[in-house]
Amino acid sequence: MDWWKTLIIVGVLASFCHLAHSVDRGNFKTCQQSGFCKRQRDIPEHESPYYVDPTALQISQSSVKFQLNSRSPKAAPLAVSLFTLIDNTVRVKIDEASPLEKRYEVPVGDVLTSEPKEQNFKIIGRDSGKMTLSTANNNNKVIIYFDPFQVNLLVDEKLVTSINSRGLLKVEHLRKRKISSSSTEAAENNNNNNDNENKNDDDDDNDDENDDDDDAPDMWEETFKTHTDTKPKGPTSVGLDISFPGFQHVYGIPEHADSFALKSSKNTDPYRLYNLDVFEYELYNPMALYGSVPFMLAHNALNTVGLFWLNAAETWIDVYSNIADKNVFSKLVEFVKGDQEIPLIDTHWFSESGIIDVFILLGPQPNDVFRQYAKLTGTTSLPPLFALAYHQSRWNYNDEQDVFNVNDGFDENDIPLDVIWLDIEHTVGKKYFTWDSDKFPNSVGMLDRLAARGRKMVTIVDPHTKREDGYFLYSDGKANSYFTKDRQGNDFEGWCWPGSSSWLDFTREDVRRFWSSMFSYDNYKGSTKDLFIWNDMNEPSVFNGPEITMPKDLLHNDGWEHRDIHNIYGLYVHRATYEGLLERSENHDRPFVLSRAFFAGSQRYGAVWTGDNTGEWEHLKVTIPMLLSLSVTGITFSGADVGGFFKSPDAELLTRWYQAAAFQPFFRAHAHLDTKRREPWLLPRENMLAIRQAIRIRYMLLPYWYTQFFNSEKDGAPVMRPLWVEYPSDVKTFGLDDQHMIGPAILIKPVVDQGSVGINVYLPGGAHELWYEFDSYAAYHGGQDLYVPVHLQKIPAFLRGGHIVPVRERVRRSSVLSAHDPYTIVATLDARMSATGDLYHDDFHSNEYKNGKFVHRRFTLENMSTFTSVDLNKGSGRSMITDAWIEKILILGVKQNPSRVTLTSQGQHPVNLVTSYSSQLKVLTIRKPAVNINADFKILFH
Template sequence: MAALAGGPLSLRWVVLAWVTLYITTTKAVDRSNFKTCEQSAFCKRQRNVKAENSPYRALLNSLEVTEKSIKLQLINEVNKVPLLLEVYGLQGNMTRIKINELNPVKPRYEVQDVLIHDPPTVPLAVVGKDEGSVELGFGLYKMIVTAKPFRMDITTGNELLLSLNSRGLMVFEHLRKRKDSRNHFTNSPGSAIHGCSNSETAHSVQPVRPTSVGLDFSLPGFEHVYGIPEHADTLKLKTTDGGDPYRLYNLDVFQYEIYNPMALYGAIPLMLAHNARRTLGIFWLNAAETWVDISSNTAGKTLFGKMLDYVQGANEIPQTDVRWISESGIIDVFVLLGPSPFDIFKQYASLTGTQALPPLFAISYHQCRWNYNDEDDVRSVDAGFDEQDIPYDVIWLDIEHTDGKRYFTWDPNKFPNPKDMLQSLAAKKRKMVSIVDPHIKIDSGYKIHNALQSKNLYVKTKDGSDYEGWCWPGSAGYPDFTNPEMRSWWAAMFAYDQYEGSLDNLYTWNDMNEPSVFNGPEVTMHKDAVHMDGWEHRDVHNLYAFYVQMATAEGQIQRSGGTERPFVLTRGVFAGSQRYGAVWTGDNSAEWDHLKVSLPMCLSLGLAGLSFCGADIGGFFKHPSPELLVRWYQAGAYQPFFRAHAHLDTPRREPWLFGEENKLLIRAAVRERYTLLPLWYTFFYRAYKTGEPVMRPMWVEFPEDVETFNLDEQYMLGNALLVRPVLEQDARGVQVYLPGKGQLWFDVHSHQKYTGSQTLYVPVTLSTIPVYQRGGTIIARKERVRRSSSCMHSDPYTLYIALNAQHAAEGELFIDDGHTFNFEKKNEFIHRTFSFANNSLTSRCADPVGRYDTTAWVERVVILDVRRPSSVVIKLSGGAESSLEFEHNPDTAVLTVRKPAVNVGADWTLHVR
């Protein structure tokens, strides 16, 4: 849900007025509630620094080589403030560059808990030095540090990959004591910075200001950059020369606009640059408000300077320039050198972790609205799915299920017997999710508030009192989740004896965790609020939601004694949030453009490590037309997180309320999701193991095909399925680009074969969603759809084999119990690889460590683009052979082999003779 900022009015008036506006308005975002760069003092100051000679000089005689890093000092020749530069070579083709004050007045904030460990280093060596520069070598790369003006260049062979401070835009505002209230600091980089506006300091009593940092990067040879979610914008990031930079500042934005760089709920400071030869990544590890400027350029000889020796035809090379600006903290940047997209995913995952493997129910269908009214309503909706033969796994409860917006409670009148309700769902192998937000009603009769207050675990104001803001309950306190003691206490509250009425099939939704503060600046917490160890909120803002989800996920794990995998949906995210669950794209609207923008939003999050993404099916605000709702279900069935959700004031939207024809179309889309659960689960396992996104841009799979670089209306699921949802009203056809010269593609419905690279015009009806299986892949389905995923756990599999031009294909399948950590703690899993070559399909063990007993078997094998055989024989690992029944369709060249009747975990070979 979303909020609007209030003023110094009575609590009752502001909350009631805000809720009324929230429920009734159809107005777009009120931009006056949110800052532009011009209104953000530090952004304006830094952006006013123009590309020119930098005041920073590297003191090469201070060079210090240690076992793990190389250090040298930088000096600002205007104000003489010394900085410390640390350079690390990291395993896996990465480097880390840190710049901090050499002798700060007090420590500057450095981000905690995001990196999964201290990144292992590789030796850096000084391989060259003269009076003006020093060359550092690690692996296949060199880093050239030029002294005056300071700049760094990273090269491999004779190729310049990336330059830092090549445009002289580095700014590091040093901490200093105030001289007086009127003129309390000296300009850091020189005369280009003129002061700090009242908006930045009005709430501050700290003796040090300003604190912002900024650095520019030049990327010769790159025209396409992606990432830095979350923004409701195109997949390829736009240049920002004519407007605001992209903003990274977790905010509760009411009815957000699309196709602009405004901040939204999440902030992941990872950018990817891609061309036909290479992919690079820049990970800016800073949790403060951050702005990212992007400009297009042409690399010229003056830009390259001494680097000209490394470049051929420099004046013809396209270039993207990127500039990062953060309000506080230090410069701590990781350069991920690829060279492939999959190398980037692996590198970023080695720093921040991989996507948590979700329980199977979590990647199934979820039914939600604000709010299901009471226990009878829940039972009625649950029964409706059975009556209409539509599978679903999870029903959700929003804020109205609580006792007066007191989280961890139930409304005693509407939900008097929550355990009975949960047990009824469990009997059908279904789950429930309840909302638990991180604002706590200030009420002396509320045990959660009393405990937090007595333990002194709330965020503080600058004068040391508990910080109070307004949110759904009215006056609320905000737990300090940066404090490990707070996170530990919060986790303990999910124990069954603490969260009364909860059972093991109740999971959690963390909303409003940016944090949302209705009467705060920009609908969030004041920047001078104080967290553990005296850090200001401005330093840690983008980490708050990360910590909330972390603590909630840990609570779910602890309540089961460490056995069960959690499911936690969050609205706010930061780097590393992928380790704790899922994200959705927030309060979208029932509009075609919002359906369309959900694709690049989730693709961008996937590029930044967070694969488990989805958008509210049908749109949160407003009422979708039946056509839009059907199209959204069809699209959502092919997005990682599949949940319908709707605003309190919208008419009911259960799938059977839009007429028989539309119900059948929605049911078909949901059932298609369930048939593909084995594929989804396997792709999520790969994401867990490698960091690669489940839902990925076309260019990830076809990195040399420039036609894919701007595509964001179609995408790949793993390496196997190309999905092109219908995103336009009254569409009679869509264009689909099939990449890869000579690559075969097969319509998953008709099995018609196509050859890339070409653009198809595909006629569509309301029942159509174009999906193509890539030639050379094997996918597993379960075609006996039941009422929930758990009911299908032991059901048989069907293998679909799409042959490539060489008449070969490969695929894999991961199976475990679908809900515990036993797959990693006890190696209880099955990981199979399937390969088709020389007219034989072979099933082999992909990981011999895994052991898992299942009765599931292979009931059918479907092979696309094959001639009619004379016989089909299956040979088991023990040597036994048997002939199988088959059917061949000469019109589609599809061979269907029936009842191989082999256990899915067995070794076997099927010969097509």
């Protein structure tokens, strides 16, 4: 390597390794520095110039197709297809009517799990100005207005979504560049590099009549700092406004370090979706971070609506909160009676390339939207149990002895642990799928030693490949032309942790198969079945690239530019790794793969985390809204680095972070190599004890977590969820993002302020709802703000009345060792003295559950008279035999001690059970009912 390249790389790496005080914003674009963002955002709000020719509609049983013409001479005709889909969903696709060449669309099967199934509609009204369709048993309507073009969607006669009501539809059509006298020779050469430039030379149908702005800045090339982005296809952006009348809150479009309810962007940049490596990111701004999910939810007391914008290019979204103006939005507010004013959320979506492909999910309730979105992009596969337990990581554990010391430290301090992680220093020269033989001379022996205590290991495998002849990954990738190409068709060379690197083109199926094959035991030497994987830097991160990522004019499969696929690149890496682990076990064992970059559909391949956060109180606070945003947009298995990746948190902050993270889906401590060691026993003893208690609570609740993830795989509902999911009509919950639910039964409000001696918790549900404090069993009515005194070990958490939560009170050193332990069932009575819940149980690691080999029980306690267990796995054709049993049942809120409690199981004679009752706590304990969890049984209270 040239000496000057070495110096630059050293400088770049040094800038990444130091502990900065804040992100360098100068490395990342603002909207004003992005040509297409500026052009789209500068469109004035107006009556749309687009209109439909109603005589040329193509109508089928489930779709309407038509052409949009424009009164603007510079706008090309557009082709629109509107589909009604099963389960209350409407899809609108907008493309050029006659493009010079095909515009990019994400292949079906990559984000969408399959081609969405269509549903028939009825035409219930049509005149010269509009056509009205009815869907979903006539409860919903779609109204297509012809001139100007607009689409309104109604649920139960309520207008919930309006498309193009502000007239911001814009598609920058593909064109041939007109070389003027002011054009440079370099620009002409860049233009000639387009493979399709000379096609259709005699066809001027798509040329503007008068392209005055063809050579305007940022149209055919764009420079940011020292990087110039050539654009041989010219400007190709698409944009559309979508409004939510009647709504005041919208959520989603992660990833941003901001509040859960999205703020107005009127005086800021729009929210940006562009996967970027932003270490020590700033809080409460719309800057892009590591992942992108172009999915938004609008919620009010009556309805929840989802908006999915299927586009993998850089995307910006403006959000405005308004009152509907009848003078401007006459078609939008024609449903408003009298002089009534209605709230309105206006959104404006624009992407750099591709087509407009938008799905409107009509709910009408939160869980309906989650199910509808899951039908499009899939659900989170049930993780192996160890993945839901506690993970210990650091950049880096130094060697095998360091790993063993950490492993022993958890046992010596009686702290459960399931996984130890290794970062990039475990490799030979940052060459992935290798082990440094000096530091890790016997990786198999190390893995086996961990496994003997029921523990796993995760190693990092990043997508950048060191350009070193003789390194098998690089040699094979180069020989087979597997790497992403630059504009000249050569393997792209950039810089990352190994120095000079290339990046596999994961958009290609054959390349993904090649990558997957690397995880076989023959190729990843030194690995075992107890080793799992972490994909970092897969935005992708390129240290010397524009905005620390790939140049947009790189070339991928079939000649698509990187600008077309950027936000989906990380998903492809995640997918290929997941499939590699599946193949490694011949599809028997469930993989675990953590990814930093993500897109819609990434939930199918494992967990994500919120990247390089900082050990500060504000970063602890923002974990809740960030994870809620991920959860409601399908990324249900997510977490944040406990303690913050950067800096060294003090003992109080680290303790409170553990307590918060113990109630979040992915639970991992991780830290930068320059931070102080943070293993829990290194803290003062009172802090270590509080942390140990938090981790042990996590392990005690693993049966409940596991059951919720099983249910989530079926219906798409998030495991960590905002309060309004459970209380959709309680307006006080709409803006809350400092407390949350786990499933339907547990409410948690972590302590996130330094020196707190008490916090206020909102208990929703009205006075009829009962809540039980997690540690004291004290009962409180809902519909109130409750002041909770706190001390160092206090975690404000509440059990919701009317629910049943399975737990395991015997906490082992790892979750694997508890696989056959008995369960305790905790029932919390509601005002009707009833409760219900479920328990899911399988072998905790294999895919056999997909063949019906599991136990799923529904527990019901009715009116404090009868407790029953029924089988929810009937008809699967296959059941699971287990020796797991119920050793205790706790019932909270019991007003008086029953005289006798009897058990009947599968036709056996009634057996009197041993019970105890606390009149002070109002808790009834049934000791050792000793019934197998797979048995139908009934308990009677006399």
